[in-house]
Amino acid sequence: MSGASFAIRARLASGKPFVFPWLGMPGAVHAGQIARLGFDAVAIDLQHGTVDNGEAARMVAAINAAGSPAVIRVLWNDPGLIGFALDMGAAAVIAPMINSLDQAKALVKSAKYPPAGQRSWGGYTMLQAAGVTAGEYLKEANSQTMIFAMIETNEALGLVDEIAAVKGLDGLFVGPSDLSIALSNGKAIDRLGKGTLEAMKKVAAACKANGLCAGAFAGTADGIKAYTEIGFQFMAGPTDLELLRGGAAEFQKSVASK
Ligand code: 3PY
Ligand code: MG
Numbered sequence: 001m002s003g004a005s006f007a008i009r010a011r012l013a014s015g016k017p018f019v020f021p022w023l024g025m026p027g028a029v030h031a032g033q034i035a036r037l038g039f040d041a042v043a044i045d046l047q048h049g050t051v052d053n054g055e056a057a058r059m060v061a062a063i064n065a066a067g068s069p070a071v072i073r074v075l076w077n078d079p080g081l082i083g084f085a086l087d088m089g090a091a092a093v094i095a096p097m098i099n100s101l102d103q104a105k106a107l108v109k110s111a112k113y114p115p116a117g118q119r120s121w122g123g124y125t126m127l128q129a130a131g132v133t134a135g136e137y138l139k140e141a142n143s144q145t146m147i148f149a150m151i152e153t154n155e156a157l158g159l160v161d162e163i164a165a166v167k168g169l170d171g172l173f174v175g176p177s178d179l180s181i182a183l184s185n186g187k188a189i190d191r192l193g194k195g196t197l198e199a200m201k202k203v204a205a206a207c208k209a210n211g212l213c214a215g216a217f218a219g220t221a222d223g224i225k226a227y228t229e230i231g232f233q234f235m236a237g238p239t240d241l242e243l244l245r246g247g248a249a250e251f252q253k254s255v256a257s258k
Contacts, residue, residue, distance in 0.1 A: 001130045001131075001132055001136070001137070001140045001141075001144045003129075003130060003131045004064075004067040004068065004069065005064040005067075005068070005069055005070070005089060005091060005129045005130060005131075006069060006091045006129075006130055006144050006145070007069055007091075008040075008041060008069050008071075008091050008092055008146055009143075009144065009146065011040055012213055012233060012234065015233070016233075017224060017228050017232075017233055017235060018040040018041070018233055018234045018235065019039060019040055019218075019224055019235050019236075019237055020039050020040055020042055020043050020071060020235075020236055020237065021034055021039055021042055021043065021236070021237045021238060021239075021240065021243065022043045022045055022073075022217065022236040022237065022238065022239045022240070023042060023043065023044050023045065023049065023051070023059065023239070023240045024044075024045045024048060024049025024050060024051065024239050024240060024241060025049065025050060025051070025240050025241060025244075026049075026050060026051045026052065026055040026059070027055070027059070028055070028058040028059050028061070028062035029062070030240060031044070031059040031062045031063050032062035032063065032066050034240070035062065035063040035066035035067070035068040036066045036067075036068075039068065039237075040069075041063075041068055041069040041070065041071050041091070041092070042063045042068055042069075042070060042071070043070075043071035043072070043073060043236055044056055044059050044060070044063075044070065044072050044073070045073045046072060046073060046075045046081070046085070047073050047074065047075050047076070047096050053084060056072065056085075056088060057088045057125065060072070060088045060089045060090060060125075060129070061088075061089070061125070061128075061129075064089055064129045069091040069092070070089060070090050070091060070129075071090060071092040071093075071094065072088070072090040072092075072093055072094070073093075073094040073095075073096065073150075074093060074094070074095055074096070075096075076095075076096065076097075077095045077096070077097070077098060077103055077106060077107050077110075078110070079106075079109070079118075079120075082095065082107070082110040082111050082119075082147075083110060083111075083119055083120050083123075084123075086119065086123075086126060086141070086145055087122065087123025087124075087125055087126050088123070088125050088126065088129075089125050089126045089128070089129025089130070090145070091144070091145055091146065092145065092146040092147070092148065092170075092234075093111060093145070093146075093147055093148065094148040094150060094173045094215070095107050095147070095148070095149055095150060096150045096152070096175065097150060097153065097156075097178075098150055098151065098156060098163065099153050099155040099156045099159075100155070100159065101162055101163065101166065103149075104149050104163045104166040104169060105166055107147060107149055107169070108147065108166060108167070108168035108169060111147040111168075112141075112142045112147070112168050113138060113141060113142055116142050116167075116168045117142075117168060121138075126141075130144075142168075146170040146171060146213065147168070147169055147170050147171070148169075148171040148172060148173040148213070148215055148234070149163060149166075149169055149171075149172055149173070150172075150173050150174070150175050151163070151172050151173070151174050151175070151179070151203050152174065152175030152176075152177075152178035152179045152182070153178065153179070153182050154182045154183070157179070157182075157199055157202065157203070160172070160202055160203055160206045161206050161209070163206075164206035164207060164209065164210040164212055165210055169212060170212065170213060171207065171212045171213035171214065171215050171234060172203055172207050172212055172213075172214060172215065173215035173216060173217070173234070174200050174203050174215070174217070174232075175216075175217055176191040176196055176200065176216060176218075176219075176223075177189045177191060177217070179196060179199060179200075180193055180195070180196045183195050183196060183199060191217075191218075191219060191223060192222070192223060192226055197226065200216065200227065200230060200232070201230050201231065203216075204230055204231030204232055205231070207231070208231065213233060213234050214231055214232045214233055214234065215232065215233070215234035215235065215236075216232045216235055216236070217235075217236045218232075218235040218236060218237060219236070219237065219238055219239075219242075220237070220238060221237075223235070224237065
């Protein structure tokens with residue numbers, strides 16, 4: 001699995017920020033076009049996006065065909081959904097709302113083949129993405145695909161050292177919108193707030209202590225800079241909707257100014 005579709009670990013080894021846009025709108029055309037822009041990967045959000053499974057498969061294929069790894073944030077921590085994402089050829093899977101040790105262990109069980117877990121064999125799209133035989137994929141999948149547990153609640157933050165120590169996890173991924181809502185007791189979404197950043201430092205420290213990759217939804221270039229400074233490396237940039245709206249707003253402004 002030395003192809004571009006599974007090049008996440010190799011790129012992370014450079015120590016540089018690893019940045020990827022976050023697609024929530026269905027469409028293999030825009031996914032493929034964005035994958036050609038030189039980001040480290042392209043993510044598809046199956047939790048809050050409007051992408052169905054068939055479209056997700058076509059989007060992963062388009063992203064991979066453009067020479068980029070695909071990341072999938074699954075709808076929930078469910079063995080079927082996690083297996084589907086990996087079978088489609090995702091090189092990394094992010095699972096939302098991991099709030100207990102049991103949930104973290106279940107995530108690993110769904111995502112890794114025995115003996116590390118109980119991922120179910122099948123699908124074959126991933127063989128095409130990886131450009132390998134079934135035997136080669138089986139040998140390398142556990143080490144080459146990356147599994148991230150999302151830390152985005154007070155419970156998860158309280159248990160972050162224990163969750164980070166769960167064998168088989170490859171990284172933690174902060175959802176700073178949900179985390180800031182939890183920290184403010186439902187009052188605010190504050191992705192760059194002081195309290196959010198302090199909490200995120202704990203997540204980065206837990207990752208460092210356990211050899212995990214520290215990830216987060218950063219959303220903007222300022223977010224990527226701020227999170228890099230506190231120890232994060234694997235970071236999502238804006239959503240496709242925000243990029244589209246931003247481009248349209250700029251066009252509208254330039255037309256209005258003529
Ligand atoms: C969050 O910020 O809560 C996320 O899940 C990222 O979209
Ligand atoms: Mg969230």
